[in-house]
Amino acid sequence: MHRGTETAASAGALADARGYTNAILNILEDANAEALRLNDMQRAMINILDDDESERKQFASTQKAILNVLDDAADDKSQSSEAQRAALNILDDFDIERQKVERINGELRDQIIVRTRVEEALRRASAATEAANRELEAFSYSVAHDLRAPLRSIDGFSQALLEDCAEHLPKEGVAYLGFVRESAQHMAQLIDDLLSLSRVARVEFHRASVDLASVARQVITRLQRDNPERSVELVIPAQIMVAGDARLLELALENLIGNAWKFTRKRASARLEFGEMSEGQRKVYFVRDNGAGFDMAFAGKLFAVFQRLHTVTEFEGTGIGLANVERIIHRHGGRIWAEGEVGVGATFYFTLEEDAQ
Numbered sequence: 001m002h003r004g005t006e007t008a009a010s011a012g013a014l015a016d017a018r019g020y021t022n023a024i025l026n027i028l029e030d031a032n033a034e035a036l037r038l039n040d041m042q043r044a045m046i047n048i049l050d051d052d053e054s055e056r057k058q059f060a061s062t063q064k065a066i067l068n069v070l071d072d073a074a075d076d077k078s079q080s081s082e083a084q085r086a087a088l089n090i091l092d093d094f095d096i097e098r099q100k101v102e103r104i105n106g107e108l109r110d111q112i113i114v115r116t117r118v119e120e121a122l123r124r125a126s127a128a129t130e131a132a133n134r135e136l137e138a139f140s141y142s143v144a145h146d147l148r149a150p151l152r153s154i155d156g157f158s159q160a161l162l163e164d165c166a167e168h169l170p171k172e173g174v175a176y177l178g179f180v181r182e183s184a185q186h187m188a189q190l191i192d193d194l195l196s197l198s199r200v201a202r203v204e205f206h207r208a209s210v211d212l213a214s215v216a217r218q219v220i221t222r223l224q225r226d227n228p229e230r231s232v233e234l235v236i237p238a239q240i241m242v243a244g245d246a247r248l249l250e251l252a253l254e255n256l257i258g259n260a261w262k263f264t265r266k267r268a269s270a271r272l273e274f275g276e277m278s279e280g281q282r283k284v285y286f287v288r289d290n291g292a293g294f295d296m297a298f299a300g301k302l303f304a305v306f307q308r309l310h311t312v313t314e315f316e317g318t319g320i321g322l323a324n325v326e327r328i329i330h331r332h333g334g335r336i337w338a339e340g341e342v343g344v345g346a347t348f349y350f351t352l353e354e355d356a357q
Contacts, residue, residue: 151184154180154181154184155180155181155184155185158177158180158181158184159181161177162174162177162178162181205245205248205331206245206246206247207243207244207245208243208244208245208246209241209242209243210241210242210243210244210245210246210249211239211240211241212240212241212242212249212253212274212285213236213237213238213239213240213274214239215246215249215250215253216236216253216257216274217236218250219250219253219254219257219258220234220236220257220261220272223257223258223261227261230261230265230270231270232261232264232270232271232272233269233270233271233272234272234273235271235272235273235274235275236273236274236275237274237275237276240275240276240285242283242285242352243352244332244352245331245332248328248331248332249328249332251324251325251328252324252325252328252329252350253274253287255321255322255324255325256287256325256348257272257274257287258321259287259321259322259348260272260287260288260289260291260346261289262291263289263291263292263293263346264289264290264291264292264345265291266291266292267290267291270289270290270291271289271290272287272288272289273286273287273288273289274286274287274288275288279351282351283351283352284349284350284351285349285350285351285352286347286348286349286350287347287348288345288346288347288348289345289346289347290344290345291345291346292342292343292345292346293340293341293342293343293344293345293346294338294340294341294342294346295340295342296339296340296341299337299338299339299340302322302338303322303323303325303326303336325348325350329350329351329352332352332353333352333353334350334351334352334353335350335351336348336349336350336351337349337350
C-alpha cells in the first residue's frame, strides 16, 4: 500500500515536473519568440533610423539643389542685367558711331564740293596756262627772231669793218670792234639759252630707260673734240641706268659736265668724275671736279637765272645753264644741290624720283 502510494506520488511528481518543464519550455519558447520580436523590432528601428538618415540626406541634397537653383537664378538674373547693360552700351555705341558716320558723310560731302570747285578752278587755270604758254612761246620766238636780226647785223658789220678797214683803224678801234662782236655773240648766246630755258618747262616728257654713264661719255667726247689740247682725267662708271626723259637728261649732263670742263680749264692736272652713290634708300648722282670751286656762302644763287659767281672774263657763260638743269631735275621729281670750296673744286648732286612727269 505504501509502495503504491509512493509510486503514485512519484508519478504525480513526475507529471508535475513534466508540466513545469513544459511550462518552462513554453516560457523559454515565448521568451525566444519575444527575443525574436525584439530583434525584429530592433532591426525595424534600425531600418527606420536608416530611412530617416537617408531622408535627412535627401532633404539636405534637395535643400542644396534648391539653393543652387536659387544661386543659378541669381546668376542668371545678374547675367541678364549685364547682358541688358551690354545691349544698352551697344545701342549707345551704335548711336555714337551713327553720329560719327553722319558727321563724316557731311565732311565728305563738303570735301566733294570743295574738290569739285578746286578741279574746276584747276581746269580753268590749266586752260589759261596753256593759252599763256602758247602766247609766251609765240612771243619768245618773235622776240628772239627780232633780236637776232640786229645782232647778226652788228656782228656782221663789225666783222666786215675788221676785215676791210682794220689797217685804217687805230688799235683801240680794232679792240673796240672786237668787244662789239663779243657782246653781240654773247647776246645771241643769251637769247638761245633763254629760249632753251623756256622750252624745258614746256617740252613733252617721254619716260624711258636711260644710261647716264653712256650719255656722260658722249658729252665728254664732244668736249674733247672741241678742245683737243685739254688733258683731263676722267672717272665714269661702265653703266648707270635710270628712268627719265633721255633728251632732257642729256641737256642736264651737258650743262653739269660742261661746267666742270670749263672750270677746270686752268688746272694743270684736271680731274672730272661722274658717278652715283646711295643716300638711304635713294640713289644720288654727282658730277665732281677739282676746278675753281665756289664759296658756299653763295650756293643759294647757283641755280638762279643770270646769277654768276665768276666774271665773264674769268669763265664764259650766261648764267642760265644751271637754272636749266634745276628745271630738268624738278621735272623728274628730284632735287639738285652743290658743295664747293674756292680753289679746290665743286660737286653737284642730284636725284631722280620714280614719279617723274
